[in-house]
Amino acid sequence: MSHAETRRKERLEEVRKFAEDNNIPVQNIQLLNTALTHTSYANEHKGEVIHDNERLEFLGDAVLDLVVGEYLFLRFPTWPEGNLTRAKASAVCKPACAECAAKFHIGDYMRLGRGEEMSGGRTRVSILGDAFEAVIGAIYLDNNYEVAARFILGHLKKYLDLIDEGNYDHDYKTDLQELVQKHKEADIRYEVVRDEGPDHDKTIWMKITINGKDFGTGMGKNKKEAAQKAAREAISRLQKGAQI
Known part of the structure; x- marks a missing residue:
């Protein structure tokens, strides 16, 4: 057996252990394995047939939206669309997905390029959140909707419980301000970096910086929603050890 074949076998055993440790049914x-492969790794191994997790992330994001949307629709039959939308956004945001991923150590099993590895990619919110969605996509394809739904609702229980308690329409900008106020020189700035769509259906991307360093982005239907999501991502990064 060649070195490449040996390494491939070892890698699949690592992924199988990840599945067993986290009760993920695998066919x-x-x-x-693809769900746990970042695009930076695939780019560094272009001579090999290696697929990254971006397509599975796309699918997993759609399944995640449907599962949580269905849960909220059935759980709160009197809620209007606006409440359902805000509640869903609080449960499926990248920081929430990244926190779920971190709890079952998804970063330890990611295949990353050397640059991402050296820059702390195994704990980066965006990479962990994307990987969580990619794993959902893999579970959905490999099993069925019901299995994927059980996985999602189990891991998002903390966030769904907060919604049950009414704690979903949170002011993360204020929370962030309070978190960084101990730093006398903390300068928080929000900047619209992109917008798409007509005025009646616009999508806005907001970037947040603290003392000139990027601390995340948020996407929303208006500036307020985008800023709240950016602030939430910044809080998550600070809680994970990012330095101001």
């Missing part, structure tokens, strides 16, 4: 181990 096609390669799907889960």
Whole structure:
């Protein structure tokens, strides 16, 4: 057996252990392996047939939206659309997905390029959140909707419980201000970096910086929503050890 074949076998055993440790039913181990492969790794191994997790992330994001949307629709039959939308956004945001991923150590099993590895990619909110969605996509394809839904609702229980308690329409900008106020020189700034769509249906991307350093982005239907999501991501990064 060649070195490459040996390494491939070892890698699949690592992924199988990840699945077993986290009670993920697996029929096609390669799907889960792809879900744990960042684009930076695939780019560094272009001579090999390696697929990154971006397509699975796309699918997983859609399944995640449907599962949580269905849960909220059935759980709160009297809520108007606006409440449902805000509640769903609080549960499926990148920091929430990243926190779920971190709890079952998804970063330890990611295949990353050397640059991402050196820059702390295994704990980066965006990479962990994307990987969580990619794993959902793999579970959905490898099993069925019901299995994926159980996985999602189990891991998002903390956030769904907060919604049950009414704690979903939170002011993360104020929370962030309070978190960084101990730093006398903390300068928080929000900047619209992109917008798309007509005025009646616009999507806005907001970037947040603290003392000139990027601390995240948020996307929303207006500046307020985008800023809240950016602030939430910044809080998550600070809680994970990012320095101002």
